[in-house]
Amino acid sequence: MMEKEINPRFDEFLFDWSTKFQFLVGGYGSSKSYHVALKLIMKLLQEKRTALVVREVYDTHRDSTFSLLEEIIIDLDLDSRVRCISSPMQIRFPNGSKIIFKGMDKPAKLKSINNISIVWLEECSEIKYAGFKELLGRLRHPTLKLHMILSTNPVSKNNWCYKHFFKDEKKKYFVLDDEELYRKKTIIINNTYYHHSTADDNLFLPPEYIEQLEELKTHDPDLHRIARKGEFGINGSRVFPQFSVAAHEEVMDHIQKIERPLKRSGMDFGFEDSYNALLRVAVDRKNLILYIYWEYYKNKTTDDVTAEEIIEFQKNREEIRADSAEPKTIAYYSRKGFRMRGAKKFQGSRLQYTKKIKRFKKIICSDRCVNTIEELKYLTFKINREGEMQEDEFNIDPHTLSAIWYALDDYDVVDLKRAY
Template sequence: MSQNQVRLTDLIAPAFYPVHIDIKQKLHTYYKLDGGRGSTKSSFISLEIIQGMMRDANEGKLTNAVAFRRYKENLHDSVYEQLIWAIDKLGVAGLWKETQSPLRLTYIPTKQAILFRGADKVKKSKSIKVSKGYIKYLWFEELDEFEGSEKIRSIQQSVVRGGENFTVFYSYNPPKSQRSWVNDQAEFSAPDMLNHHSTYLTVPPEWLGKEFIALAEHLKAVKPEAYRHEYLGEITGTGAEVFRNLTSRTITDEEIKNFDRIRRGLDWGYAADPLHYTVCNYDKTRKRLFVFFEIHVVGMSNRRSAAAVKAENKANKEVIADSAEPKSIADYKEYGVRIRGAKKGPDSVDYGVKWLSEELEEIIIDPDRCPNTWREFYGYELARDANGNFKDGYPDKDNHSIDAVRYALEDDMTRNGWGIGNIRI
């Protein structure tokens, strides 16, 4: 059976038809495909890579591919076998050569190759070379297992070069935690990226078999939340997330012009810990907070950071800072900054975080203007003990922006009808 006799509808689930067309028309470079068990996203990607390389060859273009897993030990039984499956299904096994050591698939007519690499050592990506053409296709399977977006970018910068256009696939089952880097649109996104979600419900039932569907339906009946995560690929959360009232979006210059309750806060830092200065607007009527400016630096002297604060705060409105450093506050006053220390008490951290996470309807953070603020608020979770139970109180780490926002809103927080500045908490 030749490739021309194979119908696309026999191999690709209907949910992926629009993605296939998008790829053929070169509308995007990056394709982030997530979904639950049995969604056939990996099957789709393997078919696209094999078809794409052969189509390129017919057009006189010698393109190659690299398939990545975080650890090389997982390559053979996942992406390698999946691509062999695609070759078989397309009826072109006679045109491809399989090599086990090292793992490699070679298109015999043109010597185009599919390479397989583990991402445990990023520097090795720089040594990836092909004898003919360039590397057009990249596939990161089980994306959530990789260490983070920085690792992915580093690999891509080493591999994606020297060609006309590229197609990069990311496939994964979303982790439970919405705080996972792979679920964070601000942390892992691109203007040229198509996001696509699929489930087993979008696949012809006969492809999956009665047993698969029976197991899914059983889990749906006995553990609906596990079903939603495992089979529907939903981000159900771990229960540890503190700020569930976050919104990541652009805050426009026009909005900022109309803000009338602007607050400023500062958390000190120098060496290991960064200094964090925040500017936000508190919409008291709708209980919304807009965070639209930050300074987040390590190793900056008080003189230089005060100058940076003054450059933003041209009207010299009050800044509320951590009172634990009276010398720094005195320095800022000497440099002309209108500043005072926060009124802190033994429960101020817990009370402040609880107020921000429960009293506010929405905390809107612009991830482009305030990337560190978004990262810390989004990633802030309750700590667990050795038995997996949540510890009392809120963790005091990776929370510099949270502290700065707490200080900024000190006078807006209320407790039993009193302003936080009027009571010891």
């Protein structure tokens, strides 16, 4: 016997295994991931099964799905019987059930798994459609009923999740009107259990959290629609709608007033068609504001020339975080006395870093950083041949954005979605 207080909105969902697909979409803080994890644990305690939990990037499991499942197991006082193994990440149950974790950034490792009867795709909108179809092929068992649970925040109607589970107007494909789901909250159709939720459905959230979500309405309407209302939509083409320009003196005055500002420098390398882009940025961690106040932006200059032009960084012993894909260049600058190190890059880092920068409430750029303004003010997402928005590709190659990525590579902007 176990007792666990849950949100009433998820009461029916926890015990409904009538369909093959279960698609949960909702805003930040709605507790959908928590209740998927709880549902999975209860099922595997009752039946001997192997469940596969998938995210686009394997390493993100540790601080998300694995951590969440472990937290629930401890909270239910099951940790003496259910083993949470951290390396490699897996969870083993006393009846022989187990949960294994995989990432689509390491597809070769999917080939070695067998007898998977449940798959959970967390943040399924980040997974490619080809990956979703590959996982369908991995979902097989000779005797057990098969289930796939997909959970996501509602990004764009151009995303494959919307086109597959709702409608694709271009292909004249229709399953369900998303507006109907927002009204009814739960719908079962085509062997799929649809579930919609928002922060209002999470009775354990403090009022301050919902107030933060409401604030998004003023500085990022698209994110407000996603985070607060939990609704799909046509995203604005601008990557950073919160980007603005201010007089240099005003920017520096704001930075001086920040209590313990985080100051960083990042550099992207280039020569012929691309550029050496070196930026200084400052972060107001309390108010979630990113300031960009200095830039160096040139191409067709050799490293020795560039080193002379940015010599102030060497003299001031100012650290530069740079593109780790250029170890020889970093080694050259290090020999010249610069404090330069490679920033962390990984499969899927473009998408993850872009999402991180989008979490700032404001991005304020000095009017002296003319190249940064030119690249970022009207930066838009790239559209592929099928008319779909590519959330990790842009209409140009923004070298200044890469410099910001590297500058903030190990700084994590407060993510409202993961806060509760």
